[in-house]
Amino acid sequence: MREKLVVALAAVAALLLAYNLYHIFLVLPDEASQGFIYRIIFFHVPAGIVGMIGFFVALTFSVLYLSGGDFRYDSLAASIVEVSVMFSVVNLVTGSIWARVIWGVWWTWDYRLTSQLVCVLIFAGYLMMRRAIDEPTQRARLSAALTIFGCVDVVIVWKSIEWFRNNHPGPVLDFRTGGGKMDPAMTHSLMLNFVGLLLVATALALVRTRQESAAREIDSLRRAAHV
Amino acid sequence: MDARNFTFMFYGFLAAWLIVLLYVVSLARRSARLRKELEDVKQLVATAPENRV
Amino acid sequence: MNFFVQSFAVARKDLAIELRTKESLNAAGSFAIVILLLFSFAFDVDEIKDFSGGLLWLVFAFAGALVFNRGFARELPNECLDTLLASPLSAAALVIGKAIANFAMLLVVELVSLLVFGIFYSVDWLDLSGSLGIVFALATWGVAILGAVFGALTVNLRLRELMLPVIIYPLMVPLLIGAIELTTAVLQRQPISGHLEWIRVLTASDIVFTALAWGLADTILVN
Numbered sequence: 278m279r280e281k282l283v284v285a286l287a288a289v290a291a292l293l294l295a296y297n298l299y300h301i302f303l304v305l306p307d308e309a310s311q312g313f314i315y316r317i318i319f320f321h322v323p324a325g326i327v328g329m330i331g332f333f334v335a336l337t338f339s340v341l342y343l344s345g346g347d348f349r350y351d352s353l354a355a356s357i358v359e360v361s362v363m364f365s366v367v368n369l370v371t372g373s374i375w376a377r378v379i380w381g382v383w384w385t386w387d388y389r390l391t392s393q394l395v396c397v398l399i400f401a402g403y404l405m406m407r408r409a410i411d412e413p414t415q416r417a418r419l420s421a422a423l424t425i426f427g428c429v430d431v432v433i434v435w436k437s438i439e440w441f442r443n444n445h446p447g448p449v450l451d452f453r454t455g456g457g458k459m460d461p462a463m464t465h466s467l468m469l470n471f472v473g474l475l476l477v478a479t480a481l482a483l484v485r486t487r488q489e490s491a492a493r494e495i496d497s498l499r500r501a502a503h504v
Numbered sequence: 505m506d507a508r509n510f511t512f513m514f515y516g517f518l519a520a521w522l523i524v525l526l527y528v529v530s531l532a533r534r535s536a537r538l539r540k541e542l543e544d545v546k547q548l549v550a551t552a553p554e555n556r557v
Numbered sequence: 558m559n560f561f562v563q564s565f566a567v568a569r570k571d572l573a574i575e576l577r578t579k580e581s582l583n584a585a586g587s588f589a590i591v592i593l594l595l596f597s598f599a600f601d602v603d604e605i606k607d608f609s610g611g612l613l614w615l616v617f618a619f620a621g622a623l624v625f626n627r628g629f630a631r632e633l634p635n636e637c638l639d640t641l642l643a644s645p646l647s648a649a650a651l652v653i654g655k656a657i658a659n660f661a662m663l664l665v666v667e668l669v670s671l672l673v674f675g676i677f678y679s680v681d682w683l684d685l686s687g688s689l690g691i692v693f694a695l696a697t698w699g700v701a702i703l704g705a706v707f708g709a710l711t712v713n714l715r716l717r718e719l720m721l722p723v724i725i726y727p728l729m730v731p732l733l734i735g736a737i738e739l740t741t742a743v744l745q746r747q748p749i750s751g752h753l754e755w756i757r758v759l760t761a762s763d764i765v766f767t768a769l770a771w772g773l774a775d776t777i778l779v780n
Contacts, residue, residue, distance in 0.1 A: 317516040374516040398727040409714045437731035502549045
């Protein structure tokens with residue numbers, strides 16, 4: 278049943294993203310000042326948003342684990358964090374390439390890129406910590422605690438880096454076209470890509486969750502066999 | 505400028521999809537490894553009942 | 558026993574041990590002085606005032622990791638940690654108590670570093686002690702509470718000495734930014750009233766991290 282759901286999600290996502298790719302490349306016009314490169318926004322922004330949403334969904338599952346003790350919530354939280362880190366890395370890499378073209382440098386300490394980097398580092402630390410703990414209950418408990426701390430800190434990080442950048446102005450990655458608002462046709466493509474990437478993220482997270490359950494099953498069989 | 509724009513945009517899309525693809529491949533490999541490990545452990549449990557208390 | 562009595566009892570115990578052995582203070586203090594020395598080769602001494610805050614707080618952050626690592630690790634031999642957890646002491650009191658001890662030790666390291674910094678880089682800060690005191694107190698508490706919480710979290714992990722800095726530094730970013738901005742401003746003799754938003758960031762972070770530490774202590778320290 279779950280495999281069918283994953284395949285269905287992946288299929289819908291693939292169709293959506295393929296249709297959107299056609300639309301992005303062949304239908305939409307070039308942006309006034311940036312030319313061709315602006316099309317990267319259609320992956321850069323949705324990937325970032327999917328990643329951010331993922332971290333907060335993982336927070337919800339972590340809290341649910343702590344209240345109920347059901348390991349499925351821990352598996353879900355860990356899987357979603359992993360997929361979200363992946364999408365956040367996509368956000369950083371595409372942002373870097375975009376910056377290379379527009380600003381001539383591979384990295385700028387733009388407040389959004391910087392905050393996203395700090396986010397990725399916090400949750401990369403989470404993934405490293407999980408690998409360092411063998412005992413499932415301790416792993417689940419400490420992961421939940423770190424997710425809660427991490428997500429609360431992410432909010433403070435975003436705000437403080439934004440204020441820091443106000444004091445020390447630097448280049449700002451801005452995708453606004455023309456007078457500051459995005460063309461509705463572009464917004465439409467952006468939303469479709471966001472939905473497509475969200476479906477991909479969900480499918481990947483479900484696959485990863487299944488793997489976590491399998492790993493737990495192996496672990497409990499080993500303990501039962503005293504191996 | 506336009507040609508350079510197009511090249512970098514291509515790299516951008518390539519990078520995005522490559523990262524996703526690498527992750528999917530790592531998931532697939534992990535699935536295969538876990539499946540094999542599960543089979544092995546099940547076999548171990550089935551063939552060595554005297555190990556259990 | 559009252560929560561604060563418990564916390565201060567834990568802090569007093571840790572500080573008493575530290576006063577006797579001085580292992581964390583010596584290590585962290587020496588490390589801070591060495592880093593300040595290395596910075597003199599890396600940067601032009603005359604321009605130091607522009608980024609004095611950054612320099613100092615990087616030193617404190619690195620030295621702090623040495624202090625935090627010892628915090629809960631010193632309880633591992635002879636199953637002291639298990640005994641503490643089995644006692645009537647609440648987990649939250651244990652974490653807050655460790656944080657108080659971290660705070661005191663880090664303040665000592667900071668004072669020594671500031672003295673050495675003033676000498677090495679000809680920076681006059683004695684008349685700015687009041688403002689510096691406020692900034693250091695606010696930022697150091699936040700750093701100390703993070704150190705205590707994640708010291709507890711990583712105490713039983715493999716590669717504890719590596720995992721603690723890896724986890725804690727990204728979380729510390731808001732505190733470090735605020736501390737750096739305020740310290741640089743104070744050392745450049747700007748009034749602290751012109752940077753109140755950073756005071757607010759530090760205060761808010763302190764409150765949030767302390768509340769989270771208090772709430773999650775049982776989760777992290779379950780036996």
